[in-house]
Amino acid sequence: xxxxxxxxxxxxxxxxxxxxxxxxxxxxxxxxxxxxxxxxxxxxxxxxxxxxxxxxxxxxxxx
Amino acid sequence: xxxxxxxxxxxxxxxxxxxxxxxxxxxxxxxxxxxxxxxxxxxxxxxxxxxxxxxxxxxxxxxxxxxxxxxxxxxxxxxxxxxxxxxxxxxxxxxxxxxxxxxxxxxxxxxxxxxxxxxxxxxxxxxxxxxxxxxxxxxxxxxxxxxxxxxxxxxxxxxxxxxxxxxxxxxxxxxxxxxxxxxxxxxxxxxxxxxxxxxxxxxxxxxxxxxxxxxxxxxxxxxxxxx
Numbered sequence: 001x002x003x004x005x006x007x008x009x010x011x012x013x014x015x016x017x018x019x020x021x022x023x024x025x026x027x028x029x030x031x032x033x034x035x036x037x038x039x040x041x042x043x044x045x046x047x048x049x050x051x052x053x054x055x056x057x058x059x060x061x062x063x
Numbered sequence: 064x065x066x067x068x069x070x071x072x073x074x075x076x077x078x079x080x081x082x083x084x085x086x087x088x089x090x091x092x093x094x095x096x097x098x099x100x101x102x103x104x105x106x107x108x109x110x111x112x113x114x115x116x117x118x119x120x121x122x123x124x125x126x127x128x129x130x131x132x133x134x135x136x137x138x139x140x141x142x143x144x145x146x147x148x149x150x151x152x153x154x155x156x157x158x159x160x161x162x163x164x165x166x167x168x169x170x171x172x173x174x175x176x177x178x179x180x181x182x183x184x185x186x187x188x189x190x191x192x193x194x195x196x197x198x199x200x201x202x203x204x205x206x207x208x209x210x211x212x213x214x215x216x217x218x219x220x221x222x223x224x225x226x227x228x229x230x231x232x233x234x235x236x237x238x239x240x241x242x243x244x245x246x247x248x249x250x251x252x253x254x255x256x257x258x259x260x261x262x263x264x265x266x267x268x269x270x271x272x273x274x275x276x277x278x279x280x281x282x283x284x285x286x287x288x289x290x
Contacts (some may be wrong), residue, residue: 034081039088043191048187048259049252050159050171052233 089191093165095195099167104134104154108213131158135170136177137211138185140202147206148198155210159186168195171236174249177210178218178271182247184236189253189263196252199265200225208248208267220248220267227254227261233276235264245269 014022129135136155140148159169162195173180187196202208208220224241236239237251246269254263 031084034084035092037089039085039092042085043089043093044161046257046259047188047191047253048161048230049164049188049196049262050161050169051230051236051251051262 067161093191094193096165097195101151101154101193104156104167107134108137108154121177121200129157131160131172132156132163132166135213138168139209140206141209142203142206148201149195153183153195161184164188165192167193168250172269174236175238175246177248178216178246178269180246181238182236182240182249183210183218184249184251186251190256196250196263199250199252199263202265207270208250208265210248219270221270222265222267225263225265227263230262232262235262241266243268 084099126148134154135157137145138153138155139151153167153169155170156163156166157170157172159171163169164186168185171184171186174184177183187199188194189196189199202222204222206222206238208222210218210220225241225254226235228235236251239245240247240249248267248269250267252263253259254261
């Protein structure tokens with residue numbers, strides 16, 4: 001008698017629709033985090049139109 | 064081995080998706096945010112600027128206390144009577160911190176007021192948040208820069224010069240940056256586009272006599288109210 005798994009046997013674990021739901025929620029949360037915190041932070045480091053943004057000293061000259 | 068390849072593949076796909084989302088954020092999402100903020104500023108403007116030109120005080124005003132982020136002035140550019148740089152009137156807010164600049168171009172608080180004898184300085188985004196200064200480098204001699212203050216006075220500046228400078232060149236927003244002795248407006252924005260490695264600066268000289276300002280023409284007033 002063989003111990004090989006029957007290929008027709010149902011896989012164990014979460015149902016496929018639950019996995020899809022979890023993945024969808026993770027992607028949605030990821031997008032919210034990206035748009036709310038990550039992208040604004042990156043953008044603020046790349047797009048600063050003010051003068052003195054890189055001036056390290058002379059606080060009265062940093063606008 | 065197949066597992067590793069699959070993992071690398073998914074990682075690259077995820078990174079690609081994030082980059083695409085960032086492009087969407089930069090080119091579309093930030094613009095939407097600023098568009099909404101500009102509409103709010105237009106409403107605020109209509110509440111605070113007198114409707115009747117006769118109500119305008121034609122003497123040079125004392126500095127009005129305006130909170131950071133509130134509407135400070137309206138700004139537009141003209142060439143031979145046609146609008147340039149930006150099709151819409153842009154509402155300028157008080158302050159130049161990066162959160163404030165999401166609403167629109169900002170007035171450097173330490174600089175002079177519109178129509179003042181010193182330097183009225185404004186910072187604005189070049190490529191994001193509605194890209195108000197995307198085409199600032201299109202300005203040519205003879206173009207005019209128009210500013211309406213909260214009292215409804217229109218100040219007209221003649222564009223005189225633009226220059227690309229380093230971010231640390233803060234002299235550009237100090238009083239009399241070109242040593243001309245004239246009342247100035249200074250506009251600062253990022254250069255090149257999509258980078259803030261340098262700054263593009265545009266200067267204008269006040270055409271009005273700052274002690275004898277005239278009220279905005281009715282047409283301008285109505286146009287701003289409708290924007």
